[in-house]
Amino acid sequence: MPTPTDLGLPETPAFASRVDDELALRLYRSMLRMRRLEKRAYDLFLQNLVKGTSHLALGQEAIAAAFGEAMRADDWTFATYRGHAHTLARSVPMEPVMAELLGRSTGLLSGKGGSMHLTSVEHHMMGSYAIVGAHLTVANGAAWSAQLRGTDQVAVCFFGDGTTNIGAFHEALNLAATWRLPVVFVCENNFWMEYTPIDTVTAVPRPAADRSAAYGLEPVFVDGNDVLAMYDAASAALARARSGDGPTLVEAATYRHGGHSRADPGKYRAEDEIRAWLARDPIDTYRGHLVATGVDEARLKEIDDDVARELDEATEAAKAAPPPDVDLVERDVWADGGASWRN
Amino acid sequence: MARGIAQELEHDDRVVFLGEDVASAGGVFKSTVGLLDRFGPRRVRDTPISEQAILGAAMGAAMTGLRPIAEIMFSDFLAVCWDIVANEIAKTRYMTGGQVSLPLVIRTANGGGLRFGAQHSQAVENWAMAVPGLKVVAPATPRDVVGLFAAAVRDPDPVIFFEAKGLYPGKGEVPDGEIVDELGTARVLRNGRDCTIVALAAMVPRALEAAETLAGLGIDATVVDVRSLVPLDTRTILESVAATGRLFTVEENPRLVGWGAEVVSIVAEEAWSELSGPAVRITTPHVPLPSADALEDHARPSAARIVETVRKTLG
Numbered sequence: 336m337p338t339p340t341d342l343g344l345p346e347t348p349a350f351a352s353r354v355d356d357e358l359a360l361r362l363y364r365s366m367l368r369m370r371r372l373e374k375r376a377y378d379l380f381l382q383n384l385v386k387g388t389s390h391l392a393l394g395q396e397a398i399a400a401a402f403g404e405a406m407r408a409d410d411w412t413f414a415t416y417r418g419h420a421h422t423l424a425r426s427v428p429m430e431p432v433m434a435e436l437l438g439r440s441t442g443l444l445s446g447k448g449g450s451m452h453l454t455s456v457e458h459h460m461m462g463s464y465a466i467v468g469a470h471l472t473v474a475n476g477a478a479w480s481a482q483l484r485g486t487d488q489v490a491v492c493f494f495g496d497g498t499t500n501i502g503a504f505h506e507a508l509n510l511a512a513t514w515r516l517p518v519v520f521v522c523e524n525n526f527w528m529e530y531t532p533i534d535t536v537t538a539v540p541r542p543a544a545d546r547s548a549a550y551g552l553e554p555v556f557v558d559g560n561d562v563l564a565m566y567d568a569a570s571a572a573l574a575r576a577r578s579g580d581g582p583t584l585v586e587a588a589t590y591r592h593g594g595h596s597r598a599d600p601g602k603y604r605a606e607d608e609i610r611a612w613l614a615r616d617p618i619d620t621y622r623g624h625l626v627a628t629g630v631d632e633a634r635l636k637e638i639d640d641d642v643a644r645e646l647d648e649a650t651e652a653a654k655a656a657p658p659p660d661v662d663l664v665e666r667d668v669w670a671d672g673g674a675s676w677r678n
Numbered sequence: 679m680a681r682g683i684a685q686e687l688e689h690d691d692r693v694v695f696l697g698e699d700v701a702s703a704g705g706v707f708k709s710t711v712g713l714l715d716r717f718g719p720r721r722v723r724d725t726p727i728s729e730q731a732i733l734g735a736a737m738g739a740a741m742t743g744l745r746p747i748a749e750i751m752f753s754d755f756l757a758v759c760w761d762i763v764a765n766e767i768a769k770t771r772y773m774t775g776g777q778v779s780l781p782l783v784i785r786t787a788n789g790g791g792l793r794f795g796a797q798h799s800q801a802v803e804n805w806a807m808a809v810p811g812l813k814v815v816a817p818a819t820p821r822d823v824v825g826l827f828a829a830a831v832r833d834p835d836p837v838i839f840f841e842a843k844g845l846y847p848g849k850g851e852v853p854d855g856e857i858v859d860e861l862g863t864a865r866v867l868r869n870g871r872d873c874t875i876v877a878l879a880a881m882v883p884r885a886l887e888a889a890e891t892l893a894g895l896g897i898d899a900t901v902v903d904v905r906s907l908v909p910l911d912t913r914t915i916l917e918s919v920a921a922t923g924r925l926f927t928v929e930e931n932p933r934l935v936g937w938g939a940e941v942v943s944i945v946a947e948e949a950w951s952e953l954s955g956p957a958v959r960i961t962t963p964h965v966p967l968p969s970a971d972a973l974e975d976h977a978r979p980s981a982a983r984i985v986e987t988v989r990k991t992l993g
Contacts, residue, residue: 411742445775454774461741462774466765472731473766476738476746483694483720483744490738503761506728510735513726667776668811670834676810677910677944678862 336526336534339611342588347615348561350624358404359625360638362562365400366618367642369420372429375646376419376436376450380597384654385436389450390417394560394592397617398523399424401565402491405573411461413474413492416451418463421493425458429649439656446659447667461490468503470494471520475511478518478576489576490518497528499542505549508584512550515581519572522586523559529595530603543586552584559587560617590615679709679785679841682827683747685856687717690745693831696723696732697749706751707787707846729759733784737767740782745831753788753802753840760805767836768811783830784838788816789880789930790978791844796966799974801930803878804937806838807907814907815861816840818882820850822905825859833861842880842930862909866918870898873924873988876915876941878904881928881979888984895985897992907937915941916949923954926988928979933964960987 339346354362373393379385392399395417403424406412414421422432427443435442436450443453451465461477464470474492481488498504499522511518522543526533539545544554557568565587572583590612594601614620626632668674686693695713697705701724704711714722725732729750736748750756756763763784770778790799806814813835817826823841830837867882868889877885882903889899900918904911919925925945927938938959945957960979968974 443775444773444777447775448773452773454777456741456774456777461738462770462778464766466761469730469734469761469766472734472762473738473741474734475731476735476740477742478738479735480739480742480744483739503730503734506726506731507734509726510728510731663775667772670771670779670781672776674810676908677912 336532336608338608339615344558344588347620348558348564348617350561350563350621352563352567354563354566356630359630360634361404362400362566363621363625363635364638364642365403365424366396366562366621367638368423368429368645369396369399370618371642371646372423372432373419375650376433377597379437386438387449388596388598389436390596391593392417392420392591394612394616395523395525395589396420397562397565397621398521398559398587398589399493401562402521402569405566405569406489406491409459409488410573411459411474411477411488411490413461413470413477413490414463415470415494416463416465417495418453419450422453422455422460422463425455425460427455427458427460429645430652433649434653434656437653438658439653440659441653441656442659445663447663468494468498468501471498471507472503474518475507475516478511478516479514481517482514487577488517489573491521492518493521493523495528496522496524496526496533496542498522499546500537508550508582511582512552515579517576518582519576520582520584522584523589524586525589525591527591527595527604530599541586543584547584550584552582555583555585557585557587559589560615560620562617562621679823679827680711680713681852682824683710683713684716685824686747686828686831687713687721689856692743692745693747694721694723694739694744695747695749696725696735698725698727698751700724700749707843709846729755730762733759733762733767736782736784737762737780740780741778745781747783747785747831750784750786752798753786754797754800756786756802756805763812764809768809772811779834780836781834782836783827784836785827786838786840787843788840789842789844790967790974791880793969793971793974795969799967801962803840803907804931804935807937807940808935811836812908813837813861814840815905816842816879816907817905818842818845818879818903820848821852821857822859824852825857826861826905828858829861832858837861840879844880848883861906862911864905864911864914865903866900866914867903868899868901870900870922872898872922873926873992874900874902874915874918874922875926875928875984875988876902876904876938877928878907878937879930881930884979884981885928885984887981888988891981891985892988895989897988899988912944916945919945919949920952923952924992925953925957926984927959928984929959929961930978931962933959933961936961955991958987958991960984
């Protein structure tokens with residue numbers, strides 16, 4: 336795969352944009368919440384407390400965090416099975432997320448969805464979708480609804496590089512562009528389609544940006560590990576959508592520190608490739624940037640401690656919660672709360 | 679059909695309608711003529727040939743406050759967007775612990791009779807019936823097209839509305855005024871004491887025709903129009919079988935795992951002692967549907983085949 340330099344990216348994120356101090360710290364806190372929760376989830380998996388599968392976004396946090404801060408509270412998020420970060424980015428508390436991963440009654444989905452389907456309609460987090468590509472078309476529907484009702488809301492849809500090769504991607508982009516829908520498509524290009532380098536299975540070097548012209552859109556390629564550059568890109572795309580100018584397709588270059596899912600140690604990747612990207616870690620480099628630009632270490636330490644406390648409390652509360660009542664199996668198939676299909 | 683859609687667009691301004699060729703052209707079956715003029719391009723919208731995009735748009739709109747009607751031109755095309763139907767629309771309420779509501783209708787032209795061949799003639803109601811989270815409706819009369827469609831659009835859950843394309847040219851009385859029926863209710867169209875014939879959609883007029891012929895042969899048949907597979911009005915079917923002691927199902931779907939198998943299974947479990955002989959399924963054989971008149975007519979259950987099967991079975 337290409338090195339960061341091949342992609343025109345600096346060795347470490349440039350952090351050339353400026354935001355106010357409060358926002359700068361919110362971005363830091365948001366990324367840290369994602370990182371810490373996912374690391375804890377992995378530890379709990381090793382203890383056989385988190386079951387099933389999960390897909391961690393370790394290393395990719397800047398994209399979800401930047402959009403989370405740039406979005407309006409009533410904008411909608413549509414995420415993939417790699418959706419823990421995008422859920423937390425919408426200010427969903429850690430406890431119901433952790434409880435869902437642990438299969439407890441207090442889980443965000445009462446234990447019925449699990450890691451790959453985190454949803455919190457109350458926070459306008461409209462779902463994590465585990466079939467590649469489907470949710471791009473669903474995000475269009477939310478955007479269409481906003482357009483028809485004149486609400487100025489925007490739908491933001493996150494997906495991976497592999498999604499750019501499935502039919503639904505192209506159907507969704509074409510419809511969004513044709514109908515000028517207020518939707519932002521965010522391709523998180525981590526350069527690995529599951530276990531396969533994306534450039535070996537894709538006709539163009541930049542899987543999303545190089546396809547944008549086919550839908551009459553400008554190519555947008557951003558350093559996805561630079562949370563400030565991502566914030567700018569997010570703000571521009573959201574403003575464009577809100578002004579009625581239609582969709583934006585953002586390609587954010589990033590890297591997942593681990594494998595595709597937790598069954599995958601990711602050993603197929605070269606050591607120097609991993610090293611180059613770890614040097615671009617979105618959180619460590621951003622923390623360094625904050626300190627270098629005069630943010631008091633003590634304030635950062637306060638956030639670190641705060642997030643650690645939130646996580647510990649969430650973990651303990653989730654572990655202490657009972658499993659879901661088995662009556663739930665036959666509940667909520669239908670709007671009447673039941674599962675009956677006959678009289 | 680156009681009247682049914684218009685009634686719902688009129689009734690609720692959250693209702694929107696989208697699909698291929700549905701607006702300017704008025705539908706390939708001319709079943710949506712006039713809707714664009716009457717309700718405008720914001721609510722009646724042409725789409726590209728993108729079935730996943732159509733159903734995804736309907737789903738996203740439904741989860742954010744609209745009540746979309748999406749047309750999939752031929753039910754065969756459900757195969758190209760089955761992910762959105764079976765994985766997304768059907769499961770989202772359940773998977774999210776009831777957080778997401780999807781009040782939407784997918785209407786689609788289903789079944790054979792027009793010599794279109796195997797990719798434009800399938801009866802696929804049993805595909806939909808097999809997926810938890812979908813309601814499945816298939817009307818047989820013009821009145822039910824309007825009334826059951828209204829019930830589908832007003833229902834809080836996703837409904838697949840199968841329109842028997844072979845019945846589009848059919849005629850029948852539809853009273854004036856708003857018509858709103860009820861999902862999950864079968865209808866007894868003819869009462870007879872000798873056997874119960876349960877049919878759906880395009881098979882209903884054939885079952886009625888067969889019953890008239892059987893009457894001439896001294897066999898008095900009850901005909902039940904199922905109308906809705908999910909929810910299924912088992913009570914009406916069980917009551918009828920209890921009265922007649924014999925059950926026949928008439929299904930347009932290919933043999934294996936057709937809806938009649940479920941009906942027969944329910945009757946076997948719950949009304950075994952009421953049966954005085956085997957329950958018999960009359961279906962299209964387990965083949966893709968051929969196109970030539972002679973072949974298609976032979977494949978789909980006809981009134982003559984129903985008569986012959988009932989007559990032989992009852993001896």
